Amino acid sequence: MTFVRRTTSVLAAGIVIGVVAGAALGVVWWRLAPRVSVVVRPDAVFPANYQPDGYIGADVAYAALACIAGVAVTIGLVNIRREHLLSSLWSAILSGAIGSALMWLVGSRLGSVDIAGLSATIDDKVVVDAPLSLTMPAILLVWPATAALVVTVVAFADWWAELRRVQRAR
Numbered sequence: 077m078t079f080v081r082r083t084t085s086v087l088a089a090g091i092v093i094g095v096v097a098g099a100a101l102g103v104v105w106w107r108l109a110p111r112v113s114v115v116v117r118p119d120a121v122f123p124a125n126y127q128p129d130g131y132i133g134a135d136v137a138y139a140a141l142a143c144i145a146g147v148a149v150t151i152g153l154v155n156i157r158r159e160h161l162l163s164s165l166w167s168a169i170l171s172g173a174i175g176s177a178l179m180w181l182v183g184s185r186l187g188s189v190d191i192a193g194l195s196a197t198i199d200d201k202v203v204v205d206a207p208l209s210l211t212m213p214a215i216l217l218v219w220p221a222t223a224a225l226v227v228t229v230v231a232f233a234d235w236w237a238e239l240r241r242v243q244r245a246r
Contacts, residue, residue, distance in 0.1 A: 083163040086156050090167030091174060093149055098175030101141050102182025108141075109134040109183070111205040116198065124203055131211045138210060139218050142179065146172055146222025154230050161234070165227040172220030180216060184208050 112130035150168040157164045188207040210216070 082157060083160065086153060086163050086167045087170065089156060090149075090153055090171035093152070094171035094174035095178060097145055097149060097171075098178030099182050101145055101175070102179040103186065105134075105138050105141055105179060105183040106186040106208060109137045109208055111208070113203050114206045115201050115203050117201045118196070118198060134208055135210055135212050135215055138179070138183070139215050142172075142176055142215070142219040143222050145175060145179075146219040147226055149175070150223040150226040154227065158230075161227055161231050165224065168223035168227055169220045172223040176216045176219040179219075180210060184210075 110130045110133040112134075113124035115124050146168075149171055150164075153167050153171065154161065154164045157167075184207060186208075187205070189204055
Protein backbone atom coordinates (compact mmCIF):
# COMPACT_ATOMS: atom_id res chain seq x y z
CA MET A 77 0.00 0.00 0.00
CA THR A 78 2.80 2.45 0.79
CA PHE A 79 4.42 1.67 -2.58
CA VAL A 80 1.27 2.75 -4.42
CA ARG A 81 0.93 5.82 -2.22
CA ARG A 82 4.53 6.87 -2.86
CA THR A 83 4.21 6.23 -6.59
CA THR A 84 1.02 8.27 -6.90
CA SER A 85 2.52 11.05 -4.81
CA VAL A 86 5.51 11.39 -7.15
CA LEU A 87 3.15 11.29 -10.16
CA ALA A 88 0.96 13.98 -8.61
CA ALA A 89 4.02 16.07 -7.80
CA GLY A 90 5.19 15.70 -11.39
CA ILE A 91 1.86 16.86 -12.78
CA VAL A 92 1.68 19.88 -10.47
CA ILE A 93 5.30 20.85 -11.14
CA GLY A 94 4.77 20.43 -14.89
CA VAL A 95 1.73 22.71 -14.88
CA VAL A 96 3.35 25.43 -12.77
CA ALA A 97 6.76 25.32 -14.46
CA GLY A 98 5.25 25.10 -17.95
CA ALA A 99 3.05 28.14 -17.45
CA ALA A 100 5.87 30.16 -15.87
CA LEU A 101 8.38 29.18 -18.56
CA GLY A 102 5.83 30.08 -21.24
CA VAL A 103 5.90 33.66 -19.96
CA VAL A 104 9.73 33.59 -19.84
CA TRP A 105 9.88 32.22 -23.41
CA TRP A 106 7.49 34.91 -24.59
CA ARG A 107 9.72 37.61 -23.07
CA LEU A 108 13.04 36.12 -24.31
CA ALA A 109 12.24 34.98 -27.83
CA PRO A 110 12.90 37.36 -30.73
CA ARG A 111 9.96 38.46 -32.83
CA VAL A 112 9.62 38.43 -36.60
CA SER A 113 8.11 41.49 -38.26
CA VAL A 114 5.42 40.93 -40.88
CA VAL A 115 3.83 43.31 -43.32
CA VAL A 116 0.04 43.10 -43.29
CA ARG A 117 -1.86 44.38 -46.30
CA PRO A 118 -5.55 44.00 -47.06
CA ASP A 119 -4.79 41.28 -49.60
CA ALA A 120 -1.65 39.57 -48.22
CA VAL A 121 0.63 38.95 -45.26
CA PHE A 122 4.36 38.46 -45.75
CA PRO A 123 7.59 38.84 -43.73
CA ALA A 124 8.99 42.36 -43.61
CA ASN A 125 12.39 41.11 -44.79
CA TYR A 126 14.40 37.90 -44.84
CA GLN A 127 14.82 37.10 -41.15
CA PRO A 128 15.33 33.38 -40.43
CA ASP A 129 17.25 34.27 -37.28
CA GLY A 130 13.97 35.35 -35.65
CA TYR A 131 12.37 31.97 -36.24
CA ILE A 132 15.48 30.04 -35.24
CA GLY A 133 15.96 32.26 -32.19
CA ALA A 134 12.46 31.49 -30.91
CA ASP A 135 13.05 27.76 -31.34
CA VAL A 136 16.47 27.88 -29.65
CA ALA A 137 15.13 29.91 -26.73
CA TYR A 138 12.33 27.39 -26.28
CA ALA A 139 14.73 24.43 -26.48
CA ALA A 140 17.14 25.97 -23.95
CA LEU A 141 14.37 26.68 -21.45
CA ALA A 142 12.90 23.20 -21.94
CA CYS A 143 16.29 21.56 -21.43
CA ILE A 144 16.96 23.49 -18.22
CA ALA A 145 13.47 22.67 -16.96
CA GLY A 146 13.89 18.99 -17.86
CA VAL A 147 17.09 18.72 -15.83
CA ALA A 148 15.86 20.71 -12.83
CA VAL A 149 12.40 19.14 -12.55
CA THR A 150 13.70 15.60 -13.05
CA ILE A 151 16.41 15.97 -10.42
CA GLY A 152 13.74 17.15 -8.00
CA LEU A 153 11.45 14.22 -8.83
CA VAL A 154 14.29 11.71 -8.55
CA ASN A 155 15.10 13.10 -5.11
CA ILE A 156 11.51 12.47 -4.05
CA ARG A 157 11.58 8.79 -5.06
CA ARG A 158 15.20 7.70 -5.63
CA GLU A 159 14.67 4.08 -4.59
CA HIS A 160 12.15 3.47 -7.38
CA LEU A 161 13.36 5.20 -10.52
CA LEU A 162 10.61 3.84 -12.75
CA SER A 163 7.98 5.96 -11.01
CA SER A 164 10.34 8.94 -11.21
CA LEU A 165 10.80 8.28 -14.93
CA TRP A 166 7.06 8.19 -15.63
CA SER A 167 6.51 11.25 -13.49
CA ALA A 168 9.32 13.17 -15.20
CA ILE A 169 8.11 12.28 -18.70
CA LEU A 170 4.51 13.18 -17.83
CA SER A 171 5.68 16.41 -16.21
CA GLY A 172 7.76 17.19 -19.29
CA ALA A 173 4.90 16.54 -21.70
CA ILE A 174 2.46 18.69 -19.73
CA GLY A 175 5.02 21.42 -19.04
CA SER A 176 6.21 21.56 -22.63
CA ALA A 177 2.68 21.81 -24.01
CA LEU A 178 1.74 24.53 -21.51
CA MET A 179 4.96 26.40 -22.17
CA TRP A 180 4.16 26.48 -25.89
CA LEU A 181 0.50 27.36 -25.31
CA VAL A 182 1.16 30.23 -22.89
CA GLY A 183 4.10 31.63 -24.86
CA SER A 184 2.34 31.56 -28.20
CA ARG A 185 -0.90 33.06 -26.84
CA LEU A 186 0.70 36.00 -25.04
CA GLY A 187 0.95 38.98 -27.32
CA SER A 188 -0.63 37.20 -30.25
CA VAL A 189 -2.08 39.30 -33.03
CA ASP A 190 -5.14 38.43 -35.09
CA ILE A 191 -3.45 38.80 -38.46
CA ALA A 192 -6.56 37.89 -40.47
CA GLY A 193 -8.70 40.37 -38.54
CA LEU A 194 -6.09 43.09 -38.89
CA SER A 195 -5.81 42.40 -42.62
CA ALA A 196 -9.57 42.77 -43.03
CA THR A 197 -9.75 46.11 -41.20
CA ILE A 198 -6.88 48.09 -42.72
CA ASP A 199 -6.64 50.09 -45.94
CA ASP A 200 -2.85 50.38 -46.25
CA LYS A 201 0.04 48.19 -45.20
CA VAL A 202 1.03 47.87 -41.54
CA VAL A 203 4.16 46.29 -40.02
CA VAL A 204 3.51 44.30 -36.83
CA ASP A 205 5.31 41.65 -34.82
CA ALA A 206 4.10 38.20 -35.78
CA PRO A 207 2.76 35.90 -33.08
CA LEU A 208 5.39 33.72 -31.41
CA SER A 209 5.48 30.22 -32.84
CA LEU A 210 7.63 27.13 -33.12
CA THR A 211 8.82 26.30 -36.60
CA MET A 212 10.18 22.91 -35.51
CA PRO A 213 7.40 21.12 -33.59
CA ALA A 214 9.76 18.36 -32.47
CA ILE A 215 11.22 20.84 -29.99
CA LEU A 216 8.18 20.06 -27.85
CA LEU A 217 9.93 16.77 -27.04
CA VAL A 218 13.08 18.38 -25.61
CA TRP A 219 11.76 18.53 -22.04
CA PRO A 220 10.52 14.90 -21.87
CA ALA A 221 13.65 13.63 -23.66
CA THR A 222 15.90 15.51 -21.26
CA ALA A 223 13.95 14.06 -18.36
CA ALA A 224 14.40 10.53 -19.69
CA LEU A 225 18.12 11.16 -20.18
CA VAL A 226 18.57 12.43 -16.62
CA VAL A 227 16.80 9.38 -15.17
CA THR A 228 18.94 7.12 -17.39
CA VAL A 229 22.13 8.77 -16.13
CA VAL A 230 20.98 8.43 -12.51
CA ALA A 231 20.09 4.76 -13.03
CA PHE A 232 23.47 4.11 -14.64
CA ALA A 233 25.26 5.87 -11.77
CA ASP A 234 23.32 3.78 -9.23
CA TRP A 235 24.15 0.59 -11.13
CA TRP A 236 27.82 1.55 -11.36
CA ALA A 237 28.01 2.35 -7.62
CA GLU A 238 26.38 -0.98 -6.77
CA LEU A 239 28.76 -2.84 -9.08
CA ARG A 240 31.76 -1.15 -7.43
CA ARG A 241 30.40 -1.98 -3.98
CA VAL A 242 29.98 -5.66 -4.90
CA GLN A 243 33.47 -5.80 -6.40
CA ARG A 244 34.98 -4.32 -3.24
CA ALA A 245 33.12 -6.85 -1.11
CA ARG A 246 34.80 -9.75 -2.93
